[in-house]
Amino acid sequence: MSNQTKIPHRLYLSEDEIPTQWYNLRADMKEQPDAMLNPGTGQPITEPELYPVFCEKLAHQELDSETRFVDIPEDVLELYKIYRPSPLCRAYNLEKQLGTPAKIYYKFEGNNTSGSHKLNSAIAQAYYAKDQGLKGMTTETGAGQWGTALAEAASYFGLDLVVYMVKVSYQQKPFRKAIMETFDAKVIASPSDTTNVGRAILEEDPDNSGSLGTAISEAVEVAVTSEGYKYVLGSVLNQVLLHQSIIGLETEIALNKLGEYPDIVIGCAGGGSNLGGLIAPFMRDKIKGDRNPRIVAVEPASCPSLTRGKYAYDFCDTGKTTPLAKMYTLGAGFKPSANHAGGLRYHGMSPILSKLYHDGYMEAVSVEQTAVFEAAKLFAKYETILPAPESSHAIRAAIDEALKCKETGEEKTILFGLTGTGYFDMVAYEQFNNGTMTDHIPSDADLEKSFATLPDIG
């Protein structure tokens, strides 16, 4: 353990310390996640079967569970250098306010225009699309972080981009649309009349306010029916967790420099992109038995896929057009309430994380949004970063663990992922400030109804 007074508030690695390879956690898992299935045949899907949807190299990454380290392409590294390495921060001020003996670290991924960690995979996916000679990409976005990140990356590589944005977000966050348009992306409110899936939904329910699942269905439909376009997704997929491993790898290098190792690693979990990336090297140590950190996923009580979902095969989208993934899910028909953490409003969870949770390597907690914003406000006040609602789920859990240490006197080392900033979430902060924010927890009956939408497979 190094001298505590020598640990800086913000530790930036130098540019030549950015890892040049991503880490594929699957290569070290004792048991692999169950295979993705072709919904037509019920058989494990093959790389070529993924080509209509994904770029070839990304299809390969999706199914490759053996290659431990994957070289990061030079052009991707070059763009990473504009905003990476991201800082590893020691929350001295927050610790002092809480009066905790715990040491709190956070890896801050919000220092780029997209305001979140999403850029790490957006750049990679746009690069591979360009590399394959494509004309453009389609995608969905909920809170808008992924759409913004991909718009940036697409603009840089000179690719067209069509973003299906969940209608309720489209209406509530006009500025998210504006920033994507600043990067020349085309933004369409979903459900829309531009796809068969969208038209079918609107015919049945003209006021449908959309969901991530529906937006995915529309984006996939356009990709597979348009020449020179592929679909890209910002979370859930194995390839995304691979790209996001850069977060964990940098964190590991920085902690090594400080002579630190986390007792607890905490991340918010929607589809799992940030959590899977942050924990990768620590989970490896745990699987190998070298270390035994607690690893904690934090999800909204309003969309509790890990804590109340089923471990089952399910579609990744509402329109039931994607391959089937074995994951913790609330059912593709689950309609999440209007929680402000739009990035966590997804019915499923990364198959890799689902498997690790199922096998007991990971814990999960759910938190209510008023408690989350209370933590967010405290954090903003003492750490001078306005956190995104999604990220603030991890802050809530980190504060709770630090307060437990205050009771027990334990000097635990807590690490959490601060995925992004909340500049586009001020409506939520306003509601919290003026006391009109409420919590939403699905009833057991609600869940039974959405579980009934699970396919009869596996």
Added chain:
Amino acid sequence: MSNQTKIPHRLYLSEDEIPTQWYNLRADMKEQPDAMLNPGTGQPITEPELYPVFCEKLAHQELDSETRFVDIPEDVLELYKIYRPSPLCRAYNLEKQLGTPAKIYYKFEGNNTSGSHKLNSAIAQAYYAKDQGLKGMTTETGAGQWGTALAEAASYFGLDLVVYMVKVSYQQKPFRKAIMETFDAKVIASPSDTTNVGRAILEEDPDNSGSLGTAISEAVEVAVTSEGYKYVLGSVLNQVLLHQSIIGLETEIALNKLGEYPDIVIGCAGGGSNLGGLIAPFMRDKIKGDRNPRIVAVEPASCPSLTRGKYAYDFCDTGKTTPLAKMYTLGAGFKPSANHAGGLRYHGMSPILSKLYHDGYMEAVSVEQTAVFEAAKLFAKYETILPAPESSHAIRAAIDEALKCKETGEEKTILFGLTGTGYFDMVAYEQFNNGTMTDHIPSDADLEKSFATLPDIG
């Protein structure tokens, strides 16, 4: 000159390289700016005469032109460490896109919740208020960056804060209000019925949409009539330029490490807080004759105090309640058009910068906002930072200089200040994206009218 390939995209100094003293450029100026005058007596104002408005230590800093280096208080340094050192960035991607042989550097001050350099002085001013045992502070804000920064600092030190926000900004930027309220500040649209000045203005013109000058008048009135409150200002003042010298000092250290020295230093200029801070060490070299960098202030064509104003004594506020400063001014009665760079919409200019400009040490250019946003968009696309409209004035000028180098083949080193981010300026970006943004240049007749509001002094 170091090997160019070794220069990183982002250079972060380590925490222990943060300067521990501010630099007072006045100590090295060959001629001092003309003294601030007491409007009642027409005589140079004394420190005690400033005490009703400013904290004692800040009043001292305001008038002290001799102390070359001022120790940064320990508590201020501690807070600086949460977001400083800020990175010195090399715009490799932008250079490549422009095809320029010039090297473009920028010092990025937007990596904190306030999203701008304003926090550097906000923390200092809040600290001195706390140190003097005050209960709270009053201030004004236009674009909202200063108000946000001060709200953060006040919240940290446990001080009350009342912010008079220019009404047009208050209405157009509800989220700025929300973020200040997240830090527990009280935000009032100005002109308001809470002050004599405000009531008088509203009586004459109930639809008055406010100005920085009016908001200052209201904030000063409340400070001098409320027990335990002082007024603080985010620009123009000598004390602010002193605190902001941290920007230039860090830049100097970083450039030294790289073996670089700027041929041109560029900053946007409203009241001069960022420009005065950034240029401090380079202007010192120039005054001493050690080096001869070009130093360029960039202002909006809609509010051209340096390029079209008069060098004269004027009030710092519309209500004509403040001391008189000798500065380049359009007249305290100048009504700026609705340019989106709210932080540059001020009738006057820092007396220090005005004197340096008057004595030929500095150049000034004015640019129109559509050209500014064109530069902003290009910058966002290739440097992955969404710049504030204010900051984008400097980007415009830097790009123009880089394009001149492309023509001449000169490999100049260009440095500019990137003061902050544009997350709260999406309405402006929307206007630019959809082609509805227009330019506003005051006519000579407009200026003659506002020059008529200058006091008959000096």
